[in-house]
Amino acid sequence: MVVKPDFVAGSISGAADRVGVTMISTELAGRGTVNRRVLAEARTGLHRLLAHVGVLPIPSGSDDSASHSGRDADGSAGADDGITYLELRADSAVMARGAGLFEPSVDLGQHVAVGDLVGRVHFIEELDRPWQEYRAHLDGLVCTLRHPTLVQTGTTLVNIGVPLRAHSRLEN
Structure with missing residues (x-):
């Protein structure tokens, strides 16, 4: 999801908005609960996101190569990466x-x-x-x-x- 800046005092997103940096958050399992499967999926998703934006390298030989990273084989952003951004x-x-x-x-x-x-x-x-x-x-x-x-x-x-x-x- 993409949320418009709101600059609300006391919130993490507001603090990020005030200093002009991207804040990334997620809805994991909802309802204030978590389990091992959700934590594993969150870690995998975070690593994929960080690889996608170039913060981490994409592990060679991993399943996170071109088709799963949102990039084509040449490293450019794929036209259809299966991701739907919501606002x-x-x-x-x-x-x-x-x-x-x-x-x-x-x-x-x-x-x-x-x-x-x-x-x-x-x-x-x-x-x-x-x-x-x-x-x-x-x-x-x-x-x-x-x-x-x-x-x-x-x-x-x-x-x-x-x-x-x-x-x-x-x-x-």
Whole structure:
């Protein structure tokens, strides 16, 4: 995902934005959990990324050569490297309009279209009040999904990433 600079104080991405450097982050397993498989995939992905941008050498004879590094045999960026860059925009967030319990209707990584149900908030202070449905307002991919069930007004329930049309700053 590519996130527009926001310069928010107290965040890693804001600090990177303020000094003009690229900040790389990932959503690993989600929900504040991790396991050995996810850690192994994260290490492999990090090494591939660092090789792709030229920080680390591509190990000779490894499976990380031309087809997997995003580079053609001549070392140039491949036309179809199988990577889809996503952008989180100012309008990517689906936010709670009231406090309650969030019931997701989508999974992390799921494609959604405008109008798709992404979740409901059940109001615990007003038990006779019907739940509030939340729908996708963009076509894209569910990039973040709220895990703790309890939400407040303004809590981000889902972020929908949209395909980035321009090249990433990471691409050569």
